[in-house]
Structure formats: C-alpha cells, structure tokens
Amino acid sequence: MPIDEALALAAEPRTGEITWTSKDVQLYHLGIGAGVPATDPDELRYTLESRLHVLPSFATVAGAGSPGVISGLSMPGVDVDLARVLHGGQSLTIHRPIPAEGSASATSRIAAVYDKGKAAVLVMRTEVADADGPLWTNDAQIFVRGEGGWGGDRGPSARLDAPTGEPDKVVERTVREDQALLYRLSGDWNPLHADPEFAELAGFERPILHGLCTYGMTLKTVVDTLLGGDVTRVRSYATRFAGVVYPGETLRIRMWRQGAKGTEGAQEAQGVVRVIVGAVERGDAPVLADTIVEHS
Numbered sequence: 445m446p447i448d449e450a451l452a453l454a455a456e457p458r459t460g461e462i463t464w465t466s467k468d469v470q471l472y473h474l475g476i477g478a479g480v481p482a483t484d485p486d487e488l489r490y491t492l493e494s495r496l497h498v499l500p501s502f503a504t505v506a507g508a509g510s511p512g513v514i515s516g517l518s519m520p521g522v523d524v525d526l527a528r529v530l531h532g533g534q535s536l537t538i539h540r541p542i543p544a545e546g547s548a549s550a551t552s553r554i555a556a557v558y559d560k561g562k563a564a565v566l567v568m569r570t571e572v573a574d575a576d577g578p579l580w581t582n583d584a585q586i587f588v589r590g591e592g593g594w595g596g597d598r599g600p601s602a603r604l605d606a607p608t609g610e611p612d613k614v615v616e617r618t619v620r621e622d623q624a625l626l627y628r629l630s631g632d633w634n635p636l637h638a639d640p641e642f643a644e645l646a647g648f649e650r651p652i653l654h655g656l657c658t659y660g661m662t663l664k665t666v667v668d669t670l671l672g673g674d675v676t677r678v679r680s681y682a683t684r685f686a687g688v689v690y691p692g693e694t695l696r697i698r699m700w701r702q703g704a705k706g707t708e709g710a711q712e713a714q715g716v717v718r719v720i721v722g723a724v725e726r727g728d729a730p731v732l733a734d735t736i737v738e739h740s
Contacts, residue, residue, distance in 0.1 A: 447564050447591050449557040452521030457553040462507025462572070466493045466544045468630070472502050475627035476660035477617060486673055490664075498542040499667065500678045501660040503572070503580040504534065505630040506542070507550065517586070519554050522566065524588050527636075527646045531655040532565055532587035533734075535682035539578040541675070548574040555583065558599030564591040565599060585684075603684075604734045607718040611698040613669050616724065617661055619653060621692045627657040653689040658721065658731060665697045666717055666737050677739045679714055686733035687723070694724040695731065714738045 470491055473479070476499075478490035489495050517524060555569035566586040572579045620626075624637040632654055635642040643651045663681055671677045689695065702716040719735035722728035 446523045447557065447566070447588065448521035449594070449596055450521070452519060452554040452557055452566070455520040455554065457551045458519075459549060459551045461547060462550045463547040464502075464506045464545065466496055468506070469496060469498050469502055469544055472505055472630045472660070473499065473664075475623070475630050476501075476657055476664055477620070477623065478664065486668065489673065493544075496544045497675050498544055499660065499664055499675050500536060500538045500542060500580070500681065501656070501663045502542060503536055503538070503582055504656050504659070505632070506572075507548070519552075519568075522554070524591060527642070528589045528591070530587045530589070531584065531685055533585035533682070533684040534656065534659055535583045535680070537581045537680045538678055539580060540576070542579060546574060548572050548579055556599060557596065559592045559594055559596030560598060561592045562590065564588045604736075607700040607702075607720070609700070611720075612701045613699045615665050615669055615697045615699075617665060617695045617697060619661075619689060619691055619693050619695060623657060623691050624651060624653050627654050632656065648688065650690060653691055655685040658685075658689050658695065659683055661695065662697055662719060662721055662732055662735065663737065666699060666719060670699060670701065670717055671739055678737060679740060680738040681736070683719075683732045683735040686730035689723055689731055693726070696722045696724050696728060698722075714740060 470493065473490040479487050481487065489497050490499065517529065550570055550572045552568060552570040554566055556567040558565040566588065568584045568586060570582040572581070628637055636646055636648070637651050637654050640650055662683070663678070667673060667675055667678065698720045700718040702718055715738070717737040717739065719732065719737065721732035721735070723731055
C-alpha cells in the first residue's frame with residue numbers, strides 16, 4: 445500500500461531552520477494580488493519595505509515554499525503519485541505577529557491519516573518557533589485520490605452549516621492570468637500550476653491556481669475589508685478547498701460577521717468571520733468553503 449498509516453504516524457518529526465526576509469514577504473504579497481493600485485497607502489503596507497507588515501498566511505510559504513504538501517509527500521510511509529494529490533484544506537493558528545524578517549525552527553510531522561474510502565487524507569502539521577517562543581502552527585490536509593479503502597479511521601467531518609442571512613460584505617477580486625506563475629516563485633513548484641501537459645494528465649483543462657494563493661487572497665480581503673487592515677488581529681484561519689480556480693477568473697468573496705466568542709481563561713473575546721468564495725464566471729462555483737477567520 446503506498447500509504448503506510450502506522451509508519452507515517454510513528455515517524456520521527458523533521459526539524460529544520462527556516463529564514464525569510466522582507467523581500468520574501470513582498471514577493472508573497474505580490475503573488476496574492478497586493479499592490480493594486482500601486483500607490484494606494486493601504487497597499488503600500490504590503491509592498492513597501494519601510495511600511496511592511498506581514499499577512500499571517502505568509503506562514504504557509506515562509507522559508508520552505510509549500511511545506512505542508514510537498515514535504516508531506518516525502519515523509520516515511522508516504523509514496524504516492526503527485527498527479528493524484530490535491531490540497532484538501534488548510535488551517536493556521538497565529539501565536540504572535542510574524543516579523544518581516546526572521547529565522548525560526550520548523551518541526552513537521554504527519555499528525556493524522558484518514559481513510560475516506562476512495563481517497564486518503566494526510567494531515568501534515570508544522571509548528572514554528574523562534575528564540576522568543578511559538579510563532580505559528582500550520583495544518584495542511586493532503587487529499588490523495590485512489591489511496592483509501594484500507595479500513596482506517598475516516599476522521600472528523602470538515603463540513604459546517606452554511607452561514608445564514610445576507611453577507612455583511614461581498615467583494616470581487618480578479619485573478620490575473622499570470623497569478624500562478626508569480627505565486628509559485630514563493631516556493632511551490634508543483635507543475636500542476638504552470639505546465640499545461642501536467643495539468644491535463646491530472647485531469648484539468650489547463651493549469652490551476654494554487655489553493656494557497658486563493659487562501660491568501662481571501663485572508664487579505666477579510667483583513668482589508670472587515671479588520672481595518674490590521675494583520676495583527678488575525679488569530680486563526682481555516683478553510684476547505686472546495687474547487688479549483690483558473691487564472692483569469694474572478695473570485696466572489698462573501699463575508700459574514702458572527703458574534704464574539706470567549707475562550708475560557710482568555711483575556712479577550714474573539715470575533716469570527718465566516719467566508720464563502722466562488723468563481724464568478726462558472727456560476728459562483730464553490731472554491732473555498734467552511735472558511736473561518738478568528739480575530740481579536
């Protein structure tokens with residue numbers, strides 16, 4: 445069996461040093477569509493080094509490109525065909541604001557393996573800390589078609605009840621034709637996002653946008669629209685990748701504010717934003733679902 449559940453879960457965590465610079469942060473921000481209009485003060489916070497702040501979703505590429513997906517496929521007990529792999533979901537917990545430049549220790553392991561019948565889901569967890577303590581925790585859900593059916597744990601359901609009522613905000617964002625080519629310079633070199641022949645082999649009519657690019661574009665929209673542009677207010681961010689995006693399409697991002705929720709022992713309540721993202725040109729075809737941003 446290409447996925448050995450016991451071996452994958454028992455494997456020793458991998459720990460390595462990662463570093464990033466303000467240039468890496470700026471490139472990531474450009475890759476998710478920041479900088480339009482180029483002289484807008486709100487956009488300069490993402491693109492100009494003297495004003496730079498870091499969108500928390502930068503954690504998904506900091507120092508290592510796409511560690512949750514590509515690195516997960518090289519873990520012990522995992523031997524699968526890249527053409528069968530899709531990024532099923534992503535969750536991120538921010539422990540402290542991410543500095544514009546830094547170095548940290550990243551520890552990665554397979555935290556769970558689920559048998560979905562016709563597919564397997566691997567949960568690749570990466571915990572990152574610097575000299576001052578924890579910075580962030582990333583969980584990537586790796587969906588592997590055709591690798592389920594061994595009778596393992598199906599795992600929890602990721603599906604949430606849909607938000608009710610009219611959204612508080614609806615924003616449309618255009619995905620540039622070269623968006624995937626620019627985003628991949630942050631480290632995710634999967635040919636699915638650039639090579640037409642590979643995309644066809646994987647069952648797509650043409651290269652698709654990275655799910656994590658849509659993930660970043662969506663978080664930036666929530667921060668800019670509902671959180672006053674303050675990236676430090678984001679506490680956690682989770683989504684399920686419900687469908688693909690093709691470069692050149694338009695994202696329709698619908699946002700619902702939900703009541704603040706307190707955490708036992710917490711010093712401050714957190715607010716919640718529910719988000720649904722669709723592709724306008726394909727009848728609002730689902731792109732991101734079960735999406736939650738928790739914030740201060």
